Amino acid sequence: MNYKNSPIEKINFRKKDIFIKRDDLLDASFSGNKARKFYYFLVNDFNDVEKIVSYGSAQANSLYSLSVLAKLKNLKLDFYVNHISSFLKNNPKGNYKKALENGANIIQKSDCDLQEFIEKNLSKKELFIEEGGRVKEAEFGIKILAEEIKKWAQENKIENLKIVLPSGTGTTALFLQKNLPFEVFTVACVGGSEYLKKQFFHLEKEEKYYPKIIQMPKKYHFGKLYKEFYEIWKELKAETKIEFDLLYDPLGFLALFSSDFFDSKTVLYIHQGGILGNETMSERYKRKYS
Numbered sequence: 001m002n003y004k005n006s007p008i009e010k011i012n013f014r015k016k017d018i019f020i021k022r023d024d025l026l027d028a029s030f031s032g033n034k035a036r037k038f039y040y041f042l043v044n045d046f047n048d049v050e051k052i053v054s055y056g057s058a059q060a061n062s063l064y065s066l067s068v069l070a071k072l073k074n075l076k077l078d079f080y081v082n083h084i085s086s087f088l089k090n091n092p093k094g095n096y097k098k099a100l101e102n103g104a105n106i107i108q109k110s111d112c113d114l115q116e117f118i119e120k121n122l123s124k125k126e127l128f129i130e131e132g133g134r135v136k137e138a139e140f141g142i143k144i145l146a147e148e149i150k151k152w153a154q155e156n157k158i159e160n161l162k163i164v165l166p167s168g169t170g171t172t173a174l175f176l177q178k179n180l181p182f183e184v185f186t187v188a189c190v191g192g193s194e195y196l197k198k199q200f201f202h203l204e205k206e207e208k209y210y211p212k213i214i215q216m217p218k219k220y221h222f223g224k225l226y227k228e229f230y231e232i233w234k235e236l237k238a239e240t241k242i243e244f245d246l247l248y249d250p251l252g253f254l255a256l257f258s259s260d261f262f263d264s265k266t267v268l269y270i271h272q273g274g275i276l277g278n279e280t281m282s283e284r285y286k287r288k289y290s
Helices: 032-037 038-044 060-074 085-092 094-100 113-120 137-156 172-178 192-203 226-242 250-256 275-289
Strands: 008-013 017-022 049-055 076-081 105-108 127-129 162-168 181-189 265-272
Touching: 008 226, 017 094, 017 137, 017 172, 032 060, 032 137, 032 172, 032 181, 038 137, 049 060, 060 076, 060 094, 060 192, 076 113, 076 181, 094 105, 094 275, 105 137, 137 162, 137 172, 172 181, 172 192, 181 192, 181 250, 226 250, 226 275, 250 265
Parallel strands: 017 265, 049 076, 049 127, 076 105, 162 181, 162 265
Antiparallel strands: 008 017
């Protein structure tokens, strides 16, 4: 099992050379930004803990990654969700299906704030990991990612590197900026720029460590289907032969090409995995646009 030192590949997309940090290739079952965020919990012992508790959506990448972590650590997993569609219950796919196969206990609870409920009912033998891995412990694994990037840049004599990645909670982008001498740029995929700044503040009070947020001319709603997302995703796959995530990466690449700022810059794009979720997302896109 390899949870470190993912390769960096050079692609040419829309006539621009872009370096891709292939964290999607870390490990078949534990890859992407969740492998980095949860690395602390993987390598440390929690002898008094019997169960991991978390929450999010029924198709979250974190659900599957936590189910793998729990299995590797011989722990139980309770994962709370506000809603599971009857279709998904009857036709398990993607992250939901794989998490169930790993023994995850997925609990639907729609009548309360899930974080408040968990914090109120947490026992001493339970380890609470916030939604999407938005925890201070995530810095441990992301710092290793930053070291890999620094080493690569040094070996290739790249001094003015720009790091680009899309954000949900912003945890990966934040801790990368905190541990890198290069500028980190991100785009808010969930809730907009103000929401993202609040997520940064939750983990780090010093604004000097905040990555730069790329402002998009159009507002996108998380999880909603957009034709331009599907088009750029298909274009990326056809031109680069790399499968990117359908939920975050389309906006990441649209942000990268939204202005001419990056045209003359050396860019490293972080592929954060999450392609297991493409099974359900691509079906939704095909039904709507094919």
